[in-house]
Amino acid sequence: MSIFQSLNTTASALTAQRLRMDVISSNMANVDTTRAKLVNGQWEPYRRKVVVMEPMEKGFSSYLQAAMDRSSVGNGVRVTKIVEDQTPFKLVYDPTNPDANKDGYVQLPNVDPLKEMVDLMSATRSYEANVTVFNASKGMLMKALEIGK
Amino acid sequence: MKLFSRTFTMLEQGLDYASLKQKVIANNIANADTPNYKAKDVRFKTALEQALAPLEAYGTNPKHFSFKSPDTSNFLVTTRNDTVYNHNGNSVDIDKEMSELAENQIYYNALVERLNGQFNTLKMVIKGGK
Numbered sequence: 001m002s003i004f005q006s007l008n009t010t011a012s013a014l015t016a017q018r019l020r021m022d023v024i025s026s027n028m029a030n031v032d033t034t035r036a037k038l039v040n041g042q043w044e045p046y047r048r049k050v051v052v053m054e055p056m057e058k059g060f061s062s063y064l065q066a067a068m069d070r071s072s073v074g075n076g077v078r079v080t081k082i083v084e085d086q087t088p089f090k091l092v093y094d095p096t097n098p099d100a101n102k103d104g105y106v107q108l109p110n111v112d113p114l115k116e117m118v119d120l121m122s123a124t125r126s127y128e129a130n131v132t133v134f135n136a137s138k139g140m141l142m143k144a145l146e147i148g149k
Numbered sequence: 150m151k152l153f154s155r156t157f158t159m160l161e162q163g164l165d166y167a168s169l170k171q172k173v174i175a176n177n178i179a180n181a182d183t184p185n186y187k188a189k190d191v192r193f194k195t196a197l198e199q200a201l202a203p204l205e206a207y208g209t210n211p212k213h214f215s216f217k218s219p220d221t222s223n224f225l226v227t228t229r230n231d232t233v234y235n236h237n238g239n240s241v242d243i244d245k246e247m248s249e250l251a252e253n254q255i256y257y258n259a260l261v262e263r264l265n266g267q268f269n270t271l272k273m274v275i276k277g278g279k
Contacts, residue, residue: 076175
């Protein structure tokens with residue numbers, strides 16, 4: 001067990017939270033994108049993307065410990081995949097839009113800016129909390145260097 | 150005569166505990182947004198060891214290994230399974246974790262101070278009070 005394990009753990013969380021923020025900015029940027037993917041010759045709007053996270057349990061020893069009913073500390077967090085939100089697209093009546101169907105309705109992305117802003121706040125707060133933990137761990141390691149001085 | 154009194158080993162154990170606790174807190178806060186993650190906790194093992202009866206391996210040969218693991222760690226990392234703090238099955242209470250982080254930092258610093266105090270006392274004795 002390395003003494004820098006807590007710093008690595010926190011670093012993995014910072015990476016994951018920043019990826020979350022990147023995905024949220026991508027969602028926000030594409031809030032009006034009607035041509036994101038070509039499906040069967042038809043343009044489909046942008047689908048909202050969501051980050052899936054899971055605790056990182058790497059290495060044989062953590063699996064062995066789990067099997068022996070002795071829980072390990074864990075190695076932080078990781079993003080397993082980025083999935084597309086399958087909720088239906090918004091339909092807006094706009095006959096002048098080149099992407100409107102024959103009834104004059106346009107499919108808009110299933111991105112809700114309010115939801116994205118709440119997610120962004122959550123990601124920012126988590127990032128800040130992890131920065132605090134990082135500084136705390138760093139302070140403790142620096143303090144340990146003072147032993148015997 | 151022992152030069153290093155038991156104080157040193159006890160302080161050392163305290164530091165071990167604090168650094169393990171720091172790792173657990175860091176991991177809990179890192180997983181504050183992970184669905185179905187259960188918060189972890191560290192505790193001293195001695196009291197628990199009596200409660201948890203050790204599992205004995207059935208050995209037919211003296212060369213067989215026992216279930217007991219060779220590491221002599223005094224601490225046990227437990228998982229909080231009973232509480233669900235968040236709607237997504239996550240049990241990390243971020244306020245609790247942050248306050249424990251502050252507490253653990255002060256505890257660690259106090260132990261380091263005390264360890265330094267012990268070393269200084271020893272140094273003074275070696276120098277004959279000079």
